[in-house]
Structure formats: structure tokens, C-alpha cells
Amino acid sequence: MPFADLSRLSSHVPLRIQLIAVGEPGSITLSGLLHPLRLAEKLLGATRMILTITSPQTACPSDGLTLLVADDEVHPPANLRDLITLCRQSDCWGAVGSAVLWLARASVLDGVRTALPWALYPETDDAAERAILTPQLFECDGRVLTCCGGTASIDFALTLIEQIFGVALAAQIREALCIDRVRGASERQRVALQARFGASQPKLTEAVTLMEANLEEPLGTDGIASLVGLSRRQLDRLFKQHLGSVPSRYYLDLRLQRARQLLLESNHSIVQVGLLCGFSSGSHFSTAYGGLFGMTPREQRQRRT
Known part of the structure; x- marks a missing residue:
């Protein structure tokens, strides 16, 4: 079952989720994560879930879930290596949006099924291609989570909530946000193949x-x-x-x-x-x-x- 490994995060009481945001605070990628997760935090209460949004300079170790989040056309932070070390201390960790490419280039996704934003396929190099790049909206490979960002961040966040806290809470949040359908992890980015391979x-x-x-x-x-x-x-x-x-x-x-x-x-x-x-x-x-x-x-x- 997709994302089944995340069920272990439900044993964290409270579950601490840290989003390390790089770039504009109002980006689609970050907002898509924030709205469902903030509502989950409100409904569950601080005894079950604590959500924090930090900058690359204020991020700190977290035992639950840590994600590095960035929209397109954002440069990697100067302390990227330190952030990767910090992220990997969490039970589950990963990246959303263009931050996925940063991790791939840092060779920490070698051999890992990885959902890279289709628009960034032309920017992959030999280091990034050691990851198993897939055309999916998001991936969970062991402890590592990746999402292509954009509006897929909403589907990603709702899938996290359902897998960790259950179907009932996810349905309640979907209703509150007027979301009719959540795209699954296995659904494809529509133009990923053409963008990635082109004429090659x-x-x-x-x-x-x-x-x-x-x-x-x-x-x-x-x-x-x-x-x-x-x-x-x-x-x-x-x-x-x-x-x-x-x-x-x-x-x-x-x-x-x-x-x-x-x-x-x-x-x-x-x-x-x-x-x-x-x-x-x-x-x-x-x-x-x-x-x-x-x-x-x-x-x-x-x-x-």
C-alpha cells in the first residue's frame, strides 16, 4: 500500500512536523502543505501534533517528520549540507518542490524512488540521475519522502494525514477545504516523460x-x-x-x-x-x-x- 511506512509516525505523541521553507512564504508549494497540516494540528490539538515552519537559519533537529520545501527558481541555501544532516535525524524526512533536486545533487537520494518536479528534469545531471526518478506526484521510499510540489503539495499533505492519523480526519479536512478528490501517490505528472527525456x-x-x-x-x-x-x-x-x-x-x-x-x-x-x-x-x-x-x-x- 502506498505510504504504508508512515504508519509508524503515529506512535510519536505528539508528532512533530517541521517544514524548512526556502523562498517566498506565499508560494503554492508551501501553501499547499500548510493549509491541510495546520487544520490537522488544530483539530488534533498540541498533544497529538505540532507543526513548525522554519527558515534554513532557524531549523532544528526534530524526531518526527522534517521536509525541506522550495518552489522553482530558488537557489539552495548556503547551509544545505547542514540542513540535510539535520533532516536525516528525523524518523522520516525528505523534500518538496525544487528542494528535491538539491537532495538528488547532494547524492543523498541515490537508489531512492524520487518524485522530481517535471520542469526540473532538464537540469538533472549525472549526480541527480543516480536517484530513481519517477513521473509520480509524490513518493515514499522507506524513510524518504519526495513531492513534485505545486498543487500536488495539497494531495501530498492530505495523504500524509490519512496515513498517519486516519481516514476520518483526512475526510474532515477535505470537506473543510472543499476538496473533492485527492490524487494518489501513483498518479503521474502529466508531462514528466516529455520534459525529462525530450528527444534523448x-x-x-x-x-x-x-x-x-x-x-x-x-x-x-x-x-x-x-x-x-x-x-x-x-x-x-x-x-x-x-x-x-x-x-x-x-x-x-x-x-x-x-x-x-x-x-x-x-x-x-x-x-x-x-x-x-x-x-x-x-x-x-x-x-x-x-x-x-x-x-x-x-x-x-x-x-x-
Whole structure:
């Protein structure tokens, strides 16, 4: 289940969450985190949760969750190395927005599944690419959390609240903020592949485009490889190197993400949703959906009400 590792943070009483803000205080990235988390703090009380917002100069060690937060076009603080050391003392730690790139360049995300803002893909270098850059909105890999920022910060904050404090509190905050749907960790930044690879990996981009265009009647991996002019082994290597996945798994996740969108936003029956996303068997659809999202399609549909 996405973000399942965060359940251990619920044992912190109170849970201390520190946001180290770099740049403008009114940025979308920071505001998207602040509004849900401040409301959670108010509803829970100081005995359950304490939220602090600090500058790079006033940050201090925290035993709970520490996130370095920055919008685009902000330069890293001079004491970045010290801040990274401070962050890593927390039970869970990470970065949101352009701060994700700073951590990747500092080589502290090597081998870690990382949600980097799509607009920053052209700025990655060899050091940053040792991280496993994914096109997702946010990622949780062990103790490390990353989020692409922008409006995804709202989804990220609400997911944190739900995983740590429960569905009921998250639903209460969603209602208060008039938020109808929370995008999941596995949902993709829409233009991440094009922004990241551009003309450098046309075969990979073409393969993913074929997958996205054929969700209802999925193509076989051998067929996709043939259509883009690669061998099966070459296609597997491309996906593993650049997307941290094999083609069949990546394709399945695309179909399931589309199914989640239809369950939440359409009036199609669950059977129809399965068929529209290439699942001829209801049991296979339910099992695959539960493996990615931690709930059955029926439970997902019930959550929209």
C-alpha cells in the first residue's frame, strides 16, 4: 500500500512536523502543505501534533517528520549540507518542490524512488540521475519522502494525514477545504516523460505513448517493442534504467491509474471500468487494484461519496 511506512509516525505523541521553507512564504508549494497540516494540528490539538515552519537559519533537529520545501527558481541555501544532516535525524524526512533536486545533487537520494518536479528534469545531471526518478506526484521510499510540489503539495499533505492519523480526519479536512478528490501517490505528472527525456529517449516516449493510447485493449510487450523498433530485451532495459520498472508493470499501473480516475469521476459500473481498462476478469481487476492502491475497486468507489 502506498505510504504504508508512515504508519509508524503515529506512535510519536505528539508528532512533530517541521517544514524548512526556502523562498517566498506565499508560494503554492508551501501553501499547499500548510493549509491541510495546520487544520490537522488544530483539530488534533498540541498533544497529538505540532507543526513548525522554519527558515534554513532557524531549523532544528526534530524526531518526527522534517521536509525541506522550495518552489522553482530558488537557489539552495548556503547551509544545505547542514540542513540535510539535520533532516536525516528525523524518523522520516525528505523534500518538496525544487528542494528535491538539491537532495538528488547532494547524492543523498541515490537508489531512492524520487518524485522530481517535471520542469526540473532538464537540469538533472549525472549526480541527480543516480536517484530513481519517477513521473509520480509524490513518493515514499522507506524513510524518504519526495513531492513534485505545486498543487500536488495539497494531495501530498492530505495523504500524509490519512496515513498517519486516519481516514476520518483526512475526510474532515477535505470537506473543510472543499476538496473533492485527492490524487494518489501513483498518479503521474502529466508531462514528466516529455520534459525529462525530450528527444534523448524517443523510443521510450513512443512506447509509453502507445500504452496510454491502448488501455482498453492492452498490447503485448513484444508487440510494443516491435512497433517502436526495439527488441524485447532492449525495451526492458530502457524501462528499468529510466523508469525503474519493467514494461508490463508500468503498463499495468497506467491502466489501474485510469481505472481509479473512472471510479472516482464517472458513473460507469465497476465492471465497465474494468473492461475499459483492459480487465476481462473482475477478480483480476480487483486483485491488481488492491495491490497498487490498498483497497478494492468497490471500496474506492465508496470513498467518493
